[in-house]
Amino acid sequence: MAVSSFNQSHDAVMARYDAVDDVYRETRDMRLLGFVLFLVSDVVLFSAFIFAYLYLRNSVPNWPPITNTGHQLPRFDVAFAAVNSCVLFGSGATMHFAMENWKHLNKPAFNLWMIATIVLGITFLGGQVYEYQHVAITWAGSTMGATFFTLTGMHGFHVFIGIIYLITLYIQANNGVYTGSKYFGLTAGTLYWHFVDVIWVALFYLFYLM
């Protein structure tokens, strides 16, 4: 079984994409725009907390901050987070392959890459839980903990929703909900998953590298 045989031309894929009735085309256009706008408003939610993080970070002389008892909090463990980030970024790549295979009508490969994406997503969440258990700071203990746990928690919640979404899409795709022309649900799922990835790029830089 070829896992990524994009044996059809780009034109053939696009021709299939366009070979839909007018109602579906207009509905797809509207849903795509609506979904992108939803992601934009979600970016603003993350941006609000990122602003809060930068604001609080810049309002004290030291970062990690020094607590009221006088000791400086430790930095986060970059090595573990880097490995876990690679898991999530890898899932973005597998999602891309899954989508491309669907467009090229290679359903077995689509299934394989989808399962890989879901497994990587769950692995990332497991890594997050592990990190939460081993990190030296607490949610309510400092502004560092407040911003870290709130932002990564919000992101983790998005990943969790994303995994449920992907499982739903997998089941739907294997029950004939989508065709080679009509697959807006998969497009939206892919967009959402890449969105979760991109947010993590920002969070990884802000908390571990900056």
Place this chain on the structure above:
Amino acid sequence: MAVAVAHAGAVDHRDHIHPEPEGFIAKYIFSIDAKVIGVQYMVAGLLFFIISGLLAEVVRTQLLTPTGAIVSNDTYNAVYSLHGSGMVWMTIIPLVTGGFGNYVMPLQIGARDVAFPWLNLVAFWMFPVAGVILFSSFLIGAPDAGWTEYPPISVQGPPGTSLWCVAIFLIGISSTLTGINFLVTILKMRAPGMTFTRMPLFVWAQLATAMLNMVATTALAGALLALFLERQFNVPFYDPGRGGSPLLWQHMFWFYSHPAVYIMILPAFGIVSEIFPTFTRKPIFGYKMIAFSSIAIALLGFMVWAHHMFTSGMAPWLQLPFMILTMVIAVPTGIKIFSWMATLWGGKIEFHPAMLFAIGFLVTFSFGGITGVFLSAVPVDLHEHGTYFVVAHIHYVLFGGSMFGIFAGLYYWWPKITGRLMSYKLGVIHFWVTFVSFNVTFLPMHWLGLEGMPRRVAQYRPEFQFWNDVASVGSFFLAASTLILLYNMAQSLLHGKKSPPNPWGARTLEWTISSPPPYYNYKTIPAVLKNPYNFGEPLPYLGIEPQVDEDGKAGVDPIPAHA
């Protein structure tokens, strides 16, 4: 508006009409029809308007005497906090976006519904739920830090403050969803031929508002979530004792709440932009300038939030840019004001109640806009911040602006919504009682503020009593004026004269169909050839075909009654 038959001969998928739902609940409670949802928003919004208005009367009764007779200081704090929150989030924003936006906007662009009807249903039902949660906070100790809920007071506030967070979070999500829905509707579902420069100005206003709703509201959701977490789980965001910053709240709150000012006023701009040309029988002056200035206001609205924070200890170098940007907003707003005045100039003005409220809007909103420019100047703001001058300013722009716009819109579209006319005479009386008592209530607050009376106080120095009493008496008449409106509405629903499709001779699309419109709005989607303000051009319009009902007989003449 010049209308022609679309897709002559060809059967278009747009001609597909969904069957009307059967049964009371599907038809009126959980309807996905934007018109029904619009009316639901209006009914719920009016209810919350009355509740919040009664809270305002408690405030004014308390302030009749310097020592404050009727409620305790703590109750007073809760009352004005919920008055503000209720008016902003449960009255004005739902009425101008959810109410008029849902009812009028799809009709004006020639669509059968909004882009995502089910999302619309979900967004609506968040609103009454949020309202009930907000006002139920009275049962467990209502929020007492004003509608802005600044930390640290709000962090230490009564338990109801957390309910406040939940309620405003919910209404925020509702606004975001409505914003997304309206943006897609306006961008993708306009009738054939309706280019951007042929869109009615109300639609332009809804477009700008939807952009603001979509982008700004989630920032407020972030601020509310952080406040909720700090209150419930002791997570430090705003507590300066643990490295947090109260200023952080102010930045996040005003990043939403200043654009929210434009969310509240832009649709009102749109409403009066429809009314002025109709009742002057003239094309609107500066169509493109009015349309583009809405977008300019929406964009500039994101860059001025910190003018609320001049006295908050913000970095001083930020004051000058925010002051200048704030004053720049007066330019697009002034463009609108002068365009409306030029529309009135030389027109054949009919002083219909809708037109009276639109003219009243022009007067009071301009006044409020000018005091806004005062407040944007840092040296003046340092003196006026936190006084009754600010209270006067906000009521001139929100009551004299948004609420007057809502009243104007109500008189204007009432026959379209209900199919019945309202009493002209009662409408005129309602306007004059409202206009006079509004000014008696809020004009003296400028002087109180300039003399140094602080806002949000239950007691005050005896020398302020005279003007406080004047304001309180004015507010009692203002409350009574609402009764005239309610009586007029009830009277119209019970005994009102049946309205023709186009009682005012207006030229936007919604007037080409029956009053009230059928479930599917348009039997045939109209094609649009011109912008809708071409008064003075000869009738009949080009290529017009009367809209007919489903059975094909009850045809409606789209030509205005007395254009």
